[in-house]
Amino acid sequence: MTQAPRAAGAAPTLEDVARAAGVSRATVSRVVNGVRNVDPAIQKAVRQAVSVTGYAPNRAARSLVTRRTDAVALVVSGAGVEADGRGPAEEGAFTARVFADPFFGRVLTGVVNFLRPRGMHPVLMFAETSRARDEVVAYLRQGSADGALIVSTHAQDPLPGLVAGAGLPAVLYARPSRPVGISYVDLAHRDGARLAAEHLLERGCRRIVTISGPLDVPAGRERLEGFQEALAERGSSLPPVAEGLFTQESGEAAMERLLAEHPGLDGVFAANDLMATGACHVLRERGRRVPEDVAVVGFDDSSAASACRPPLTTVRQPVEDMAAEMAGLLLDRLAAPERPVTSVIFEPVLVVRDST
Amino acid sequence: MTQAPRAAGAAPTLEDVARAAGVSRATVSRVVNGVRNVDPAIQKAVRQAVSVTGYAPNRAARSLVTRRTDAVALVVSGAGVEADGRGPAEEGAFTARVFADPFFGRVLTGVVNFLRPRGMHPVLMFAETSRARDEVVAYLRQGSADGALIVSTHAQDPLPGLVAGAGLPAVLYARPSRPVGISYVDLAHRDGARLAAEHLLERGCRRIVTISGPLDVPAGRERLEGFQEALAERGSSLPPVAEGLFTQESGEAAMERLLAEHPGLDGVFAANDLMATGACHVLRERGRRVPEDVAVVGFDDSSAASACRPPLTTVRQPVEDMAAEMAGLLLDRLAAPERPVTSVIFEPVLVVRDST
DNA sequence: TTGAAAGCGCTAACAG
DNA sequence: CTGTTAGCGCTTTCAA
Numbered sequence: 001m002t003q004a005p006r007a008a009g010a011a012p013t014l015e016d017v018a019r020a021a022g023v024s025r026a027t028v029s030r031v032v033n034g035v036r037n038v039d040p041a042i043q044k045a046v047r048q049a050v051s052v053t054g055y056a057p058n059r060a061a062r063s064l065v066t067r068r069t070d071a072v073a074l075v076v077s078g079a080g081v082e083a084d085g086r087g088p089a090e091e092g093a094f095t096a097r098v099f100a101d102p103f104f105g106r107v108l109t110g111v112v113n114f115l116r117p118r119g120m121h122p123v124l125m126f127a128e129t130s131r132a133r134d135e136v137v138a139y140l141r142q143g144s145a146d147g148a149l150i151v152s153t154h155a156q157d158p159l160p161g162l163v164a165g166a167g168l169p170a171v172l173y174a175r176p177s178r179p180v181g182i183s184y185v186d187l188a189h190r191d192g193a194r195l196a197a198e199h200l201l202e203r204g205c206r207r208i209v210t211i212s213g214p215l216d217v218p219a220g221r222e223r224l225e226g227f228q229e230a231l232a233e234r235g236s237s238l239p240p241v242a243e244g245l246f247t248q249e250s251g252e253a254a255m256e257r258l259l260a261e262h263p264g265l266d267g268v269f270a271a272n273d274l275m276a277t278g279a280c281h282v283l284r285e286r287g288r289r290v291p292e293d294v295a296v297v298g299f300d301d302s303s304a305a306s307a308c309r310p311p312l313t314t315v316r317q318p319v320e321d322m323a324a325e326m327a328g329l330l331l332d333r334l335a336a337p338e339r340p341v342t343s344v345i346f347e348p349v350l351v352v353r354d355s356t
Numbered sequence: 357m358t359q360a361p362r363a364a365g366a367a368p369t370l371e372d373v374a375r376a377a378g379v380s381r382a383t384v385s386r387v388v389n390g391v392r393n394v395d396p397a398i399q400k401a402v403r404q405a406v407s408v409t410g411y412a413p414n415r416a417a418r419s420l421v422t423r424r425t426d427a428v429a430l431v432v433s434g435a436g437v438e439a440d441g442r443g444p445a446e447e448g449a450f451t452a453r454v455f456a457d458p459f460f461g462r463v464l465t466g467v468v469n470f471l472r473p474r475g476m477h478p479v480l481m482f483a484e485t486s487r488a489r490d491e492v493v494a495y496l497r498q499g500s501a502d503g504a505l506i507v508s509t510h511a512q513d514p515l516p517g518l519v520a521g522a523g524l525p526a527v528l529y530a531r532p533s534r535p536v537g538i539s540y541v542d543l544a545h546r547d548g549a550r551l552a553a554e555h556l557l558e559r560g561c562r563r564i565v566t567i568s569g570p571l572d573v574p575a576g577r578e579r580l581e582g583f584q585e586a587l588a589e590r591g592s593s594l595p596p597v598a599e600g601l602f603t604q605e606s607g608e609a610a611m612e613r614l615l616a617e618h619p620g621l622d623g624v625f626a627a628n629d630l631m632a633t634g635a636c637h638v639l640r641e642r643g644r645r646v647p648e649d650v651a652v653v654g655f656d657d658s659s660a661a662s663a664c665r666p667p668l669t670t671v672r673q674p675v676e677d678m679a680a681e682m683a684g685l686l687l688d689r690l691a692a693p694e695r696p697v698t699s700v701i702f703e704p705v706l707v708v709r710d711s712t
Numbered sequence: 713t714t715g716a717a718a719g720c721g722c723t724a725a726c727a728g
Numbered sequence: 729c730t731g732t733t734a735g736c737g738c739t740t741t742c743a744a
Contacts, residue, residue, distance in 0.1 A: 011721095023730080023731085024732075025721090025732095026724085026730070026733095027730060030723095038729070038730085042730085056494055056498045057721085057722075058498060058722070059499055060415075060416045060425070060721080061720070061721035061722040062723075063722090064414070064416040064720090064721080064736045064737065065722055065724080065735080066723070066724095066736090067736080071500075074480075092465070095464075095468050095469055096676070100458065100659050105461060106452075108451075108480070109448070109455050112480060113447070113451055121480060121495075123427065123479050123480075124464070124468060124477060124478050124479075124480060139477075142414060143367075143416060248663050285665075309637045309640075309641075320452070369737055370737065370738065371737080381715085381716095381737090381739090382714070382715060382739080383714060386713095386714090386739095395713065398713085398714085414736085414738070416736080416737080417736070417737035419738090420719095420721065420722090420739090421719080421720050421738055421739045422720095422738085423720080
C-alpha cells in the first residue's frame with residue numbers, strides 16, 4: 001500500500017511530511033498551524049519531519065480553503081476622472097511623480113513596519129485611470145489580497161466608492177469627499193495650518209503670504225482655510241495666496257509671483273515642505289535672508305524639511321504612524337467584519353527649526 | 357437534477373457561469389483564458405454569462421493548478437550579516453532609511469511601469485536580517501510569488517546565494533560579490549566616475565577632492581576607483597578622499613573634513629547626488645561659490661540633482677530603465693527557465709547643469 | 713469543438 | 729488527541 005515517492009524536484013507536500021512522520025495529513029496541518037491538542041511527542045516528530053523534508057506549505061492551496069491570502073493591496077489612487085485614455089508614457093509619469101515625493105516613502109515605511117511583524121506584505125498597485133481602477137477592483141474580487149489600503153489624494157476619486165460598493169474591505173488615507181462607509185485615517189490639516197499662522201505671528205511677522213497646495217485636493221484646501229481663519233481671528237488681514245502643486249518647482253514659481261507682487265513680505269507659510277524648500281531657494285536668490293528677513297514655515301516634516309538650508313520650521317504630519325494605523329484598521333476589519341467603521345484623526349505638531 | 361443556487365453573497369464560480377451559459381465548466385474556463393477552439397456563438401454566450409453573474413476567477417484555485425501567481429517579490433536586501441537580533445525599532449529604521457532615498461522610488465517606478473501592463477504586481481519585502489531573509493526564501497518557496505527582484509546594496513549580502521541555492525527564479529540589481537548563477541543588471545560605475553573626472557579636469561579644476569560612498573558597497577568602491585584611475589591617467593595626483601554614507605548629512609560632514617584639510621580645493625566629485633547636495637550646502641556656508649569657486653559633480657541624476665541649488669552636474673544612472681530591464685529578465689526567466697543567465701550592464705552619461 | 717472527470721495541496725468538520 | 733473524508737475553484741488530460 002506504499003505510495004510511490006514524489007518526483008525529485010517537486011516541492012514536498014503535507015502528504016510527504018505525514019508519511020515521513022508516520023501520522024496523518026491532518027495532524028501535520030495542525031502542527032504546522034499551531035493548533036493545540038497535539039501530543040508533544042508527535043509534535044516533535046512532525047517538526048522533525050518538516051525540516052527533514054524541507055516542507056513549505058503551499059499558499060494557493062491554503063488560501064483556497066481559508067479564503068485568506070495574508071496579502072493586502074496598497075493602492076495609490078492619484079488622479080480623478082481625468083487621465084483616462086492616456087498612453088503608457090503618462091502612466092509612467094504618474095508613478096514616477098508619486099514615488100519622487102517623500103510622502104509615499106513614509107506611507108510605505110509605516111505600512112511595511114506594521115505588516116511585517118504580522119507576516120503580511122503589501123502588493124503595490126496604482127489606480128489613476130478608470131481602467132486601472134477596474135483592475136484593482138478585479139484584483140480584490142479575485143481574492144488576490146484580503147483588503148486594500150487606499151492612498152487617495154484627489155477629492156473626487158471614484159475608487160473608494162467602487163471598492164465600498166463591491167463590499168471589499170478597505171481603509172483610506174485621507175477622508176473621502178463623500179462618506180462611503182469606509183474607515184480612514186487623516187490629519188487635522190486646519191489645526192496644523194493654525195499652528196503655522198500663530199507661530200509666524202509670534203515671530204513678529206506682519207506681512208505674511210502663503211503658498212497653498214492644489215485647491216482641488218482636500219489637504220490643500222483645508223491647510224489654506226485653517227491658515228486664513230487663524231490669521232483672521234487674530235486680526236490679521238487675509239494673506240496673499242499663490243497656489244502650488246506640492247512640488248518644489250511649483251513652490252519656486254509661487255514664491256516668484258508672491259515676491260513680485262509683495263516685495264515687502266516677511267513671512268511665508270507653504271502647504272508642504274517641498275514647496276517651502278523651493279520658496280527658500282527663491283528667497284535666497286532674491287537676496288532675502290531666511291529667517292532674518294523672511295520667516296518660512298513648511299508642512300509635513302518630511303525629509304525635505306531637515307535637508308533644507310536652513311532646516312525648516314514645519315508642521316509635523318506623522319505619516320508613518322498614520323499609515324500604520326491605517327493598516328491596523330484594515331486588519332481589525334478583516335478580523336471582525338461586522339465592527340462599525342471607525343476613523344482616526346491625527347493632531348499635527350509644530351516643529352521649530354531654523355527657518356523662523 | 358438542478359443544483360441548489362449559491363448562497364447570496366458568495367462569489368460566483370465557474371460552475372455558476374457554466375450553468376448560466378448552459379455549457380460545461382471546461383468550456384467557460386477556455387473562454388475565460390482565451391484558449392482557441394471554442395465556437396464563436398458559445399464564446400459569446402459565455403461572455404454574456406460572465407458579465408451577468410459578475411464572475412471573477414479565483415486566483416488561489418487557478419494558482420493551485422497552474423503553479424503560477426503572477427506576482428513577483430521586490431526585495432530590498434540591505435545589510436549583510438550584521439543587524440541580526442535587533443529589535444523592531446532598528447528594523448523600522450532600516451525601512452525608513454531605504455524609502456527616504458530617492459533611489460528606491462526610481463526602482464519602484466521602473467518595476468511597476470514594466471509589470472503593470474503585463475497584469476503583474478510587485479510584493480514589497482525586506483531582507484535585512486537573517487530572519488527576514490529566511491522569510492523571503494520561505495515566501496518564495498510557498499509559491500506566493502513566481503520570482504524575486506532583489507535590490508541588494510551590500511557586497512556580502514547572503515540573500516542572492518540563498519535564493520540561488522534554493523533554485524528560485526530571481527534577478528538582481530547590482531552584481532553580487534561572488535557569481536551565484538543569477539542574472540543581474542548593473543551600471544558601469546567606473547566609467548561614470550571617469551566621466552566626472554574628465555569633466556572636472558576640462559573645467560580647469562586642479563585641486564580636486566572626492567566624497568566617496570561607503571567602501572563596503574561595490575558601487576561606492578567602484579566609483580572611487582574609476583575616479584582615481586581617470587585622474588591618474590591624466591597625470592593628476594591622487595585626490596583626497598572622505599568617505600560618506602550616501603546620505604546628505606554624511607556628505608556635509610565629509611565636505612567639512614575636506615575643506616578643513618584642503619581649503620584651496622576647487623573641484624568636488626561626490627559619489628551620489630544626496631552627498632553632492634550636502635557638499636553644496638557646506639561650501640556655501642563656508643563662503644565658497646558654486647561653481648565659480650568650486651565645481652561640484654554628483655552621481656545618479658536623481659531628483660536631488662535638479663532640486664539642488666545650483667542644479668547639479670551629475671552622472672546619470674538610468675535607474676528606471678535598469679529596474680524595468682531587471683523585471684524583464686525575470687519574466688524571461690519565468691517563461692524559459694532553461695535559458696542561460698544573462699546580465700545587462702548600463703552605461704552612464706554625464707548630465708551638465710549649473711554646478712560646474 | 714465540447715464535456716466528464718481527475719486532481720492541485722490544503723483545512724476543517726466529524727468520527728472515533 | 730488523531731485520522732478519515734469531503735471539498736475549496738480551477739485547469740487539463742482524455743474521450744466522445
